[in-house]
Amino acid sequence: MARMKFLCDADRCIECNACVTACKNENEVPWGINRRRVVTINDGKPGERSVSMACMHCTDAPCAAVCPVNCFYTTADAVVLHSKDLCIGCGYCFYACPFGAPQYPKVGNFGSRGKMDKCTYCAGGPEADGSEAEFVKYGANRLAEGKLPLCAEMCSTKSLLAGDGEIIAQIYKERVAKRGYGSGAWGWQVAYHETIAT
């Protein structure tokens, strides 16, 4: 089975935010929640870099470890998903996540947390693949249709790569070898305990 990962080639990202928009549209993400966002580091200074970040679908995911109700599960493709039926909205996954991926719709009084929402790698949730119930809770299930996450699929500069970790690492290595530079696979060391040697 594939080991699905995201890789953002920061030397290619032009901060167009199309991945953010595509994600929101494809998954009909609730108001106020962004499963993916683009952040520019050292904005306006020489050597600024933009990185598109979402859930990295970590190896040995911290969110899953700390969840008090064990609502997370990892698919055969190593995508980290969760069940909104089991989630109690305690916020612990957000404390543990290194990438700020889990978010909570504000429901009820005093801004208390609703069911957690995060990037699903366009792979839906525990409901039947492609079902209405799945779409309403988690958004699209493109993976079940043999498609990759839309954010990466439509990236205009092919900065954001999605797919099997070894394949996208190889693509990145070839790019770096050809152009002669690369600022590395952002988040890989933290998420997967390994990085791409270039």
Add this chain to the structure above:
Amino acid sequence: MARLVTRLRFIIGVLAVAFIVALATPISAQQPTSVDPDASAVTEQQLLQNQSKIQGRGTIPDTKSDVIEHPAGRDWRHFHQVTLHWIGGIAVLGMVALLVGFYLIRGMVRIESGRSGRTIVRFNAFERFVHWMTATCFIILALTGLNITFGKDLLLPLIGPDAFATWSQWAKYAHNYLSFPFTLGVVIIFLMWLAGNIPNRVDVEWLKEGGGIVGHKHPPAYRFNAGQKMVYWIVVLGGTAVAASGYMLMFPFYLTDISGMQAAQVVHGVVAVLFVAVMLAHIYIGTIGMEGAFEAMWDGTVDRNWAKEHHELWVEQEERRGETPGQPVPRPARI
């Protein structure tokens, strides 16, 4: 004529282009042949070494999402999954073991001179109401809180994921909402019993004699002995700590950022399990641990002999007060 103008315009155009190219050439000749755009670029390793997180500027209104990497969550995960389990397990089970052992060895502390049949008011209705409001909230908060840390290991395998999630959802609501009456109770307890809980010299003697808990001595005490004063201050200070840290978690980002919430959860978790352990001891000594103690908080009165044995100085105070005109204390009829 028109042709001449066209030709002139063409010649001027060519000259202008040639001029611009001539100007530009020396500049481009100064450029290096190969460019490394990453020479001055930020790198992930550098950023993580210099700071504990990587933050930039985003374009969505939610500025919290400007932090793209924050590996400290791993440390918090270790605390939550390992450290807190050990602290909580040792504190709670250790206290239970201690109390069972103590009960088996010492048994119930009896009223040595037997019941006198005369009672003395110890806690009025308001005091008892506040105590039981706080106590009820505490028990529910403790059980629902322990569920968050230990539930998935102990309860989930027994009742299954769906029932456990439903219970935990209600437990979360109960935990959040009952925090308000609990906090109110802690505040009132602080105010209404403060006067009796200022440490004094009598407490030193009381502590030196171990509170008389081992053996059959009864060191004198005012209304609250040193042990009760410790419970009072643990409730006040521990209650404040769990309430403050709890509200930080309940109202995310109002007061702190994510690091603050991780720290708040550490404080909340550690103080709470120690609080539970202390309260187990408090419940023990107030029920099966000591004859005549429970009625103080239930009926509001205690037997006079109980009071004399455990709070000798307080009884003397009360009786002196009772002798002042206008406040008669019921006495046995004199012949």
